[in-house]
Amino acid sequence: METGLNDYWLMCLGTHHVLAAWPIFRISILILIQMQLPPRPTLFDFHGVSMTRCFTDNWDNVQNFQARPDDILIATYPKGGTTWVSYILDQLYFGKMCPERQTSVPLHERVPFLEICIPSLPTGKDLADQLPTTPRLIKTHLPVQLVPKSFWEQNCRIVYVARNAKDSAVSYFHFGRMNHVQPEPGDWSTFLQNFIEGKMVFGPWYDHVNGWWKKKQAYSNLHYMFYEDLIEDSGREIDKLCSFLGLSPSPEEREKVITGSKFDNMKQNKMANFSSVPMMDQKVSPFMRKGKVGDWKNHFTVAQNEEFDEDYKQKMKDPTLKFHTEV
16 A cells, blocks of 8 residues: 555646645554454434444534535445446546556545545545545445535536445445444344345435435436446446546547456456455455345345335335346
């Protein structure tokens, strides 16, 4: 994580843009590695949404975040394709300008997680404030009603990525097992019941995807993507994304983005696979686990699937919002 970080910013942006936050971030990570990890957090109700303190302790500052008109917000429910689309966008905007960033700066620093606030580390809001890139790429898991108002006031472009509920639940379960910032997930049956009841960090999957879908109808600068469509044909979906953003990559640049964003390539990319984050125990489960559609079949029992489907019908009544559980 130390290698080349200052050199990268100096080369790409000039010495007047190099920020003190980056060395502080590196030192904080090293300190945190040597510390005993804190206890797992507990959920509590926060403005009607289940949250943990890691995402609320800096709340006033997050809500007062000053977005810029050219900012791009990447919004997802957890484990919905955040890292994948963050990588694609980072490549589209900065892959040609500064290819060295691929081997020198972790993706989670290039695309800060706005609301995260972990002791001994810079907040996501501070990292976003100090981003030297234009546009700034920023990610969030907030439901639509909790997004800082400046993003709407500045008419920022927003890319929302949605993933089918069953695969989201499975991926979130394994993420909870390996990520000490998440509440203890329990066994699969316990976790699935909590998922159905919406007792998850950032609230119910159903409210999240529906809320952002409804916002799309009234906010033209919102591009709503589906994880399953990216799996089926990433080139097609990247073309749609470029059309939304007004980008025209060359055929060579487009192919490089497609190749670099393939799951196996990203899984091996130390700058994209979160292997430098001490709160995540990749021996328990890798951050990038499978990247497939339909893994839910390896986890749901017949009874669980039937119960899930019945509950799903009651919560997902908008006929215009449709998901695929197979590709």
